[in-house]
Amino acid sequence: MIGLNDYLILAAILFAIGVTGVLTRRNAIVIFMSIELMLNSVNLTFVAFAHFMNSLDGQIFVFFIMTVAAAEVAVGLAIIISIFRNKKTVNVDDMNIMKW
């Protein structure tokens, strides 16, 4: 029987993978995907709790998160595309002009 702990552990693993991806990868698209992974690990947690606690609240949160994430992806990808058009690269190491 798969219990709540299993879901939580899976979500934690997914989250850690996402964090690692954000911190270590250089490709903006990949970083973006890692962020999505982190968001979905949180979604998983919500759904798991909702199921085991017999409440619909978590499920509804997840809908909101998915909606916002979709919007965020649309904006984020648009930014990445426009950066790519300018710099011919999506390597985040090359995007370091926001400093002193």
Next chain:
Amino acid sequence: MVNELQEAAQNTITQWAWLIPLFPLAGVLINGFFGKKLSKTTVGLLACFTVLCSFLLSIACVAQLAGMPVDARRVIVDVFPWIAAGTTKIMFGIMLDPLSSVMILVVSGVGFIIHVYSLGYIENDPGYKRFFTYLNLFTFSMLVLVLANSLALLFVGWELVGLCSYLLIGFWYHKDSAADAGKKAFIVNRVGDFGFLLGMLAIFWIFGSLNFKDIFHTLEINAAVTPWFMGAGTMPVKTALSAATPILGLPLVTIITLALFLGATGKSAQIPLYVWLPDAMEGPTPVSALIHAATMVTAGVYMVARLSMLFALSSTTMMVVAIVGAATAIFAATIGLVQNDIKRVLAYSTVSQLGYMFLACGVGAFSVGVFHLMTHAFFKALLFLCYGAVIHSCEHAFHDAGSHADPQDMRNMGGLWKYMKITWFTFLIGSMAIAGVPGLSGFFSKDEILWKAFNAPFSLTIGGFPLGSILWAVGALAAVMTAFYMFRLIFMTFHGKERLPQNAHPHESPPAMTIALIVLAFAATVGGYVGVPHVIKDMGINVGNESFYKWLEPVFEPAQTIIAEGGALEAIDFSNGGEEVGVQNTLAAGITGLNFAKHGQEGIITPEAGNVAVAHRESENEAAATHSEKQSAHENVALEKKLMNISIVLALLGIFVAFIMYNRNPQIHHDIREGLGVIHTVLLNKYYVDEIYYYTIVLPGRVFSEFFLWKFFDVCIIDGIVNGVALLVRGVSAVVRRIQTGVVMNYALVIVIGILAILAYYIF
């Protein structure tokens, strides 16, 4: 009920007395804001008209005041609340009483004449409109000063006239000397104002009010006050005033009045703060006449007279006032003897005459001081205006003749009388008045001052002579000098050999000016007949009357009573040698004025047959007092006649000496000048007082300012702090900004570490 109705009906005009200062203010606003759109004539006439309105309303108010019962002659109109803080409320209001009525008549009357005169004098000046705006502003300020119902409002007027003085001295601001003189006047006055402010605050401290009415009432009934010092509770006001202070152990009232007197010395140009007045002659001559001779400089005398009740409580202060007055009178007169700039002679003469007024106040003869104030306003304004006419005319004449000679230096004049006869004649009248020639206004007031000084209620003796007789001698000597330097002026400018530059043809002034001269000459002649000393009646000459003194009597009666009854809050003990002034304090109830009182009770202080203080004693004492007085009064009359004859002889002597030296045989004064040598140089250089002040106060002040305040404190400390903070921020940020790498990954890492840290904090 009926009485109330009558009073209400009587008060109708005086209730509008607060409009008196507002007319000139309206002139200021119109001329100041719209002057550029108005024609020159309109501006000038409007300025004169507003002052005329004030003068007419003043006359109406004073006439109504005179119609009231003697004791009720004090009208207070509260116009609006000015400062309200907690229970303290200072009203913006006016007080019309006999003293302020004299002042408003002098200020608006002489002011109007000088406005008219200025129409002619300033006619061709590019600053015409500005001049009349300032002149109106001055009139407004001075009227506020004299009509104020509280010390606070008086101080406002006091500062405003100081401002106007500054603006008008520096009227020709493109001249460095004028701009500097303006600044000097302002700064020297600031020193005096500091004293005034301290005195004022101390009064508020004790009385809890600055209203004259409250102050006088509190003093009169010796009411209980709650002074804010020593955590003391309620006590009678005189006890509070007699409390010893750490300053030489003098009682509080002495410190307060001395501080106020410091303010008076600044405004009224007395030793040690007189130095600004001679320099103030850089202003246009009508300004010198109005502000620096007739009105503003008398504000100090007015203030002392206004607070006579407070001054009378301190015999030390009274003595200081008298001594400073007498010293200034003779000091300034000696300088006036040798100056060559006409206006400077007149300036020193003004300083000297103001000294007489303070001398009168100091010996307790406040009404005589105010009388001299009035007569002086007439004759000194006249003298200034005459010389304004001379200077004006010479300036044009010299200019037309292509000469660069100084039109104010009387060495460039002489024989002018045939060119300008009206000016010459009116000046002669003014000079005779100030010199004390019998029959003219100055004689009556100056002689009365000298007589009062002779009877000064001081027991101090110096070298075996009572202080009073020394004050008299000093005053009489100054009177000789006055006569001498005035007639020196006349002989050097109007008579003798013409020393004018070639082809210079001076001419009589325009009618606006000569009419003003004639009116003032008339006032200077007859102005004295309202205050003829009693002794003249006794001599069988039935001229004039004493109505002036009677008019002022209710104002000064409380002060006179204090002096006569020895109510001063201190006793001066001169027993140890007579020269050393030992001051004993009488704290609390032991209020006695030992020696100060004695003369008063013997009746010497009231030579005008006791119409001042003694008449107001209790009725039982009255008969006895009058009897003993008649005896001493008889001796006094003989003495007074003698002294009067002496001063007449002295005045004529001064005139005669001037005649010999400057007209009969001009060679003599060259010889005398040679003979005097150093003394002459010292006098010509005004005792080097300006230089002494420069090296002891101005120069150290400047060195201190430049090398400490500016180059050290400002540059190092103030700028150092500002620049130091900036440098510190720059240094720190040079290091800290390295954190901002611009690499997204680093920021993400920091966020993760931060989150982990927060989690760790909550979990463990």
